[in-house]
Amino acid sequence: QKEVExxxxxxxxxxxxxxxxxxxxxxxxxxxxxWYRQYSGKSPELIMFIYSNGDKEDGxxxxxxxxxxxxxxxxxxxxxxxxxxTYLCAVSGWNTDKLIxxxxxxxxxxx
Amino acid sequence: xAVVSQxxxxxxxxxxxxxxxxxxxxxxxxxxxxxYRQFPKQSLMLMATSNEGSKATYEQGVEKDKFLINHxxxxxxxxxxxxxxxxxxxxxxxxxxxxxxxxxxFFGQGTRLTVV
Numbered sequence: 001q002k003e004v005e006x007x008x009x010x011x012x013x014x015x016x017x018x019x020x021x022x023x024x025x026x027x028x029x030x031x032x033x034x035w036y037r038q039y040s041g042k043s044p045e046l047i048m049f050i051y052s053n054g055d056k057e058d059g060x061x062x063x064x065x066x067x068x069x070x071x072x073x074x075x076x077x078x079x080x081x082x083x084x085x086t087y088l089c090a091v092s093g094w095n096t097d098k099l100i101x102x103x104x105x106x107x108x109x110x111x
Numbered sequence: 112x113a114v115v116s117q118x119x120x121x122x123x124x125x126x127x128x129x130x131x132x133x134x135x136x137x138x139x140x141x142x143x144x145x146x147y148r149q150f151p152k153q154s155l156m157l158m159a160t161s162n163e164g165s166k167a168t169y170e171q172g173v174e175k176d177k178f179l180i181n182h183x184x185x186x187x188x189x190x191x192x193x194x195x196x197x198x199x200x201x202x203x204x205x206x207x208x209x210x211x212x213x214x215x216x217f218f219g220q221g222t223r224l225t226v227v
Contacts, residue, residue: 034215043204043218085175088154090216098145099206099216103154 004029004091004102012108019076021105023089026070033065033072034090034099037083044088047074079109113139115207124195125227131189132222134205140185146178146218149202161188178210195226198215 003109005024013019032051035046050056050063050072062075072091076083089102114137123129128137134144142163147155159180160168167180179191192199206216 041202041221041223043221045218046215049215086201098157098160099208101155102149 003100004089006087006089006102006105007096008103009106010108011105012110013079015079015081015109015111017079017109018100019079019107019109021074021076021087021089021103021107023072023074024070025072025089025091027091027093028067028070029093030091032092033063035061035063035072035074035094036088036090036101038086038088038104040086047087066085076107079107081109081111085111113137113207113217115141115205115217115219117205117222119222120220121223122225124224126196126226127194128189129193130195132192132203132205132224132225134188134190134207134219136186136207136217139207141188142185144182144188144205144207146180146188146190147204147206149204149221155204158190163188192224195224197226198225200226 003026016080017080026107034049035047048058050061050065056063086104086106088104090099092099116135118133144161146158148158149155157170158173161180161182162183163185169175182188202221204221205219208216
């Protein structure tokens, strides 16, 4: 079983719609969870992180964490074509520096 | 946010030669840096954790004699791909975190290595 799993996609949504990206993880000791966006040929850039159960909102983005289900998601409201990218979920333990990445979900927002 | 600078951004080398990639933290001290490799349409795979003043910790399956890591100072880590072969062609990315736990990782720009 992979440590961090994501559906590779592509996930296609129309402009203005809500895109929902999901991620599951295997290590129950995981404490912090990150969503990164990566454009082709570029390094990942942080969208947001979350470490408490529930929702965390930042502009058009909402991260949701459910530790009991070992599940974290990212919602993108009012999706724009510029949001088209690969979204990487990353997980870290409390006492470790290491970030373990999922395989990423490719999002396509069409006009 | 903190800035991590990686150099070169791309390099083409002949098979059998060695290539050095530098990763610098510009505005903070990074006691730990991480080296990732990413093949096309795949995720970032952690290769090793670079620790200032000590030996790097390699992930399972990564050849430490082939991928030499040196973390000579609190702001510089280098990855040397020795005796490179075409299968080493990949996108190499370094990152650094300030602290542990809920701190974000800052990434360098990445290095596209092509071995011909």
